[in-house]
Amino acid sequence: MNDSPLDLEARAHSEHAQELRLWLRLLTCSQLIEKRVRAGLREQFDTTLPRFDLMAQLERHPEGLKMKDLSHRLMVTGGNVTGITDQLVNEGLVERLDVDGDRRAFRVALTDLGRTTFAEMARQHEAWIVDAFEGLSPRDLDSLHKLLGKVKAHQLDINQRIEE
Amino acid sequence: MNDSPLDLEARAHSEHAQELRLWLRLLTCSQLIEKRVRAGLREQFDTTLPRFDLMAQLERHPEGLKMKDLSHRLMVTGGNVTGITDQLVNEGLVERLDVDGDRRAFRVALTDLGRTTFAEMARQHEAWIVDAFEGLSPRDLDSLHKLLGKVKAHQLDINQRIEE
DNA sequence: TATTGTTATACTCTATAACTATA
DNA sequence: TATAGTTATAGAGTATAACAATA
Known part of the structure; x- marks a missing residue:
C-alpha cells in the first residue's frame, strides 16, 4: 500500500507560513490516522x-434518529444517508421505526445485532486510537484537545455566519 | 448544503475517553476546514x-517529479496519479517531460499556464487557511504545531514498523 | 406550500491487478 | 527479473435535482 512520509507539508512559503504549515500538519495527522482506521474497519469488520x-x-x-438528524450530524446530504442506511438495514444491523405523529419520517435505530456488532467494532476502534496517540502525555492530550477546541469553535462560528 | 455542528464528538465513553475525544475533535476540525477548502476550490477554480x-x-x-515520487508524496497509488495527471495535461496545466537515461519514466512539471494558475489558487488557499485559524494566537499556533508534530512522528514511526 | 425522505444520475477519488515498455 | 507507468475495473462517497408522500 502506501509508503510513509508524504511531503504534503512541503508547500508553505509566505508570510502566513505558520498557518499553512499548521494546516498541512493537521491534515497529515488526521489522514494518517484515518487511513489506519479505514483499513482496520475494512479488514477486520468489512x-x-x-x-x-x-x-x-x-x-x-437508542430511541433512534430521524434521517434528517443523521444527515445533519454526519454532515452529508440526505441521499447518502438513505444509501448507507439501506445497506445497514439489509445486513440487519439497523431498522427503520415509525415516528408517532409524522408518517413522513421514521426513526433509524440499532437492532440487537447492530448493538453487539457495534460494541465489538468500538472496542477495536478505541485500541487503534489509543495507539495513535501513544507518544503523548496526558498533559499533551489535554493541551491538544483545548487548542483544537478553539479551532473548532471558530469553524462553527464561521459556518453559522454563512448560514444566515 | 451542510448545516453546522455535527455531533461526531458524541461517541466517547470509556476509560480511554481522552484519546477518543481528542481524535474526534481532530477529525472534526480537519473535516470542517477541508470541506471549506474543497468547496472553495470547486466554486472559484473548478x-x-x-x-x-x-x-x-x-x-x-520546478524540474518536475516522476510519477512514482508523486504517488509517494501524495500517498495514493500509481493509477490515481496517472488519472489526475492526465486531466491536468489535458487542461495544459502540466506536462510530461523526458528523463535522461530512463525511457520508462518521465518528469511531470507545471507549464507556464500551470504556474500562473497555481499561484492564483495558492493565494486564495492561503486566505482560507489564515481565516480558519484566525482565533488562535501565534503562541497557540506554535503549540499546536509542536503537539501535532509529536502525533505525526508517532504515526510515521508506526508506518515504518509495518513496512518492515 | 413546506418538509421528509427516496430515487436517479453523475462525478471524483480510491485500490487492485493485469499489462507494456524499458532497465 | 525488477521497475515505471498505464489501463481496466470496481467500489465508496459525494452532491444535485426531480420526485412522492405527508404536514
Whole structure:
C-alpha cells in the first residue's frame, strides 16, 4: 500500500507560513490516522468509516434518529444517508421505526445485532486510537484537545455566519 | 448544503475517553476546514483538492517529479496519479517531460499556464487557511504545531514498523 | 406550500491487478 | 527479473435535482 512520509507539508512559503504549515500538519495527522482506521474497519469488520459513524450516532440514541438528524450530524446530504442506511438495514444491523405523529419520517435505530456488532467494532476502534496517540502525555492530550477546541469553535462560528 | 455542528464528538465513553475525544475533535476540525477548502476550490477554480495538492508538489519541484515520487508524496497509488495527471495535461496545466537515461519514466512539471494558475489558487488557499485559524494566537499556533508534530512522528514511526 | 425522505444520475477519488515498455 | 507507468475495473462517497408522500 502506501509508503510513509508524504511531503504534503512541503508547500508553505509566505508570510502566513505558520498557518499553512499548521494546516498541512493537521491534515497529515488526521489522514494518517484515518487511513489506519479505514483499513482496520475494512479488514477486520468489512465495513467503512461512514457506516461506523452512522452506527456510532445510533448507539448514543437508542430511541433512534430521524434521517434528517443523521444527515445533519454526519454532515452529508440526505441521499447518502438513505444509501448507507439501506445497506445497514439489509445486513440487519439497523431498522427503520415509525415516528408517532409524522408518517413522513421514521426513526433509524440499532437492532440487537447492530448493538453487539457495534460494541465489538468500538472496542477495536478505541485500541487503534489509543495507539495513535501513544507518544503523548496526558498533559499533551489535554493541551491538544483545548487548542483544537478553539479551532473548532471558530469553524462553527464561521459556518453559522454563512448560514444566515 | 451542510448545516453546522455535527455531533461526531458524541461517541466517547470509556476509560480511554481522552484519546477518543481528542481524535474526534481532530477529525472534526480537519473535516470542517477541508470541506471549506474543497468547496472553495470547486466554486472559484473548478478544481479539486487532489489536483491542487499535485500542483503544489510540482510548484516546489520546478524540474518536475516522476510519477512514482508523486504517488509517494501524495500517498495514493500509481493509477490515481496517472488519472489526475492526465486531466491536468489535458487542461495544459502540466506536462510530461523526458528523463535522461530512463525511457520508462518521465518528469511531470507545471507549464507556464500551470504556474500562473497555481499561484492564483495558492493565494486564495492561503486566505482560507489564515481565516480558519484566525482565533488562535501565534503562541497557540506554535503549540499546536509542536503537539501535532509529536502525533505525526508517532504515526510515521508506526508506518515504518509495518513496512518492515 | 413546506418538509421528509427516496430515487436517479453523475462525478471524483480510491485500490487492485493485469499489462507494456524499458532497465 | 525488477521497475515505471498505464489501463481496466470496481467500489465508496459525494452532491444535485426531480420526485412522492405527508404536514
